[in-house]
Amino acid sequence: IWFRSTxxxxxxxxxxxxxxxxxxxxxxxxxVNHDGQNDLVFSCESAKAPLSGTRWLSYKDTPFDPVWQSHxxxxxxxxxxxxIVPSDVDGDGDLDILCCEERDQLGVFxxxxxxxx
Numbered sequence: 001i002w003f004r005s006t007x008x009x010x011x012x013x014x015x016x017x018x019x020x021x022x023x024x025x026x027x028x029x030x031x032v033n034h035d036g037q038n039d040l041v042f043s044c045e046s047a048k049a050p051l052s053g054t055r056w057l058s059y060k061d062t063p064f065d066p067v068w069q070s071h072x073x074x075x076x077x078x079x080x081x082x083x084i085v086p087s088d089v090d091g092d093g094d095l096d097i098l099c100c101e102e103r104d105q106l107g108v109f110x111x112x113x114x115x116x117x
Contacts, residue, residue: 002063013063015040018070021055022047028084030095032056032071033115040068043081043099050076054084054099054111073097073111079104092116 003010017024022044032039040057047053054074059065074081082102086095089110097111 015057015068017042017044018055018057020050020076021052026082026084028086030086032095032113033058034094038063041073041084041086041097043084045081047079047081052076053079053081054097054109074099074109079106081109 002013002015004013005011023046025043025045027040027042029038029040031037032041035058037059039059041054042057043054044052052072052074056071056073057068058071059068079101081099083100085098087098088094089096089098090112094113094116096113099109099111100107101109
């Protein structure tokens with residue numbers, strides 16, 4: 001759910017989680033694929049296999065679109081992820097995705113952005 005401020009109130013907009021993911025845990029917005037539109041990257045908890053732990057969502061025309069396209073990041077290994085941090089880890093000019101996991105002592109995950117600058 002996201003809210004847009006109008007002159008007199010907050011307008012609610014729902015971006016549903018796609019099928020095949022766990023429960024939402026963390027989210028961050030940035031332009032993953034360099035198309036000029038901010039995307040939504042999110043992590044999940046309770047994502048036992050075959051559920052996905054990390055995905056990103058993009059919209060076609062406007063963030064008001066009722067359906068956003070889901071893109072896999074972490075695969076369907078089934079793991080719980082926590083905080084997401086966008087960072088240019090490899091210095092190639094685009095934001096990569098850093099995630100961490102706390103329950104199984106798996107540490108930090110670095111997902112290199114395949115879209116490059």
